[in-house]
Amino acid sequence: MQDYGLWAVVTGTTDGIKKALVFELASKGLNLGLIGWNPSKIEATLSELRDRCGATTEVHHIVKTVVADLAKLSGEEIVAAIAGATEGIDVGLLVNNAGMGCPPEYFHEVDRQLTESILRVNVNAAVWVTKGVIDGMLKRKRGAILNMGSGSAMDISSFPLLTLYASTKAFLATFSKSISLEYEGQGIDIQCQAPFFIATKMTKMKSRYLFIPSAEIFSRASVRWIGYDRVCNPYWSHSVQAFVARTLDTITVWGLECYAKWLRAQERSRR
């Protein structure tokens, strides 16, 4: 992992997959630039890092933190924040993990503020944080970028009721594949991982070993897969789920459509 450089920048570091990824990357000896929006949650992650890995901002300067609400900042503000935080450091790995989901709803019912936040965090932030680090990677001719996509976009052709979420993740997949080709041969590996369900705050699911890994189990697989394939499913049972979803796509989409109709009927009967 250190072949890419000594620093990893990760967005959305305080919960779920990202927090587990942060510990996994720290265990590989990488210095960390953590971007989160809630200072007290960042501090909690830092103190856990200190306890587990002996990392300290004051003594070893191996962890830098940036407080940035990715749902509020403009692209230029994000680039400026990244530039300030990464000045003089060799960012080898960027993980665009911050993401927002939403409850299953018809598109017109999704709250406008939530719509704006999902677009900003899932799409805008990934694009602009990438802009903030890619020039340095190109100069050094080494680096890796991991964008956290989703099986909901890669392996299922349409996703009614999660339209916004799945569409933003489809953007990330196309973005990753395309820039990966643009920079092929320049020492930068760009990848989109497309997991299915993981037991995190976003899904509110409990870990079921075979089908729903914990954030820690997923993160170990995720880090192992960095540098391989433009789009991948790092956790083995997600690959099986992806195969089944792709094979039965018509049935899966039909099932989702039935669910959408049922939800509508329930709402009408309540009125």
Ligand SMILES: NC(=O)c1ccc[n+]([C@@H]2O[C@H](COP(=O)([O-])OP(=O)(O)OC[C@H]3O[C@@H](n4cnc5c(N)ncnc54)[C@H](OP(=O)(O)O)[C@@H]3O)[C@@H](O)[C@H]2O)c1
């Ligand atoms: N869990 C799954 O089943 C699953 C499946 C496929 C893909 N994914 C993707 O994996 C990634 C991580 O998801 P997760 O399950 O770990 O979800 P999560 O527990 O909700 O974590 C999302 C992360 O994004 C951060 N974030 C949200 N809004 C932000 C903002 N405005 N500014 C900065 N950071 C912000 C969160 O920070 P705070 O905790 O501080 O709010 C948190 O660290 C997401 O991109 C998600 O779409 C998840």
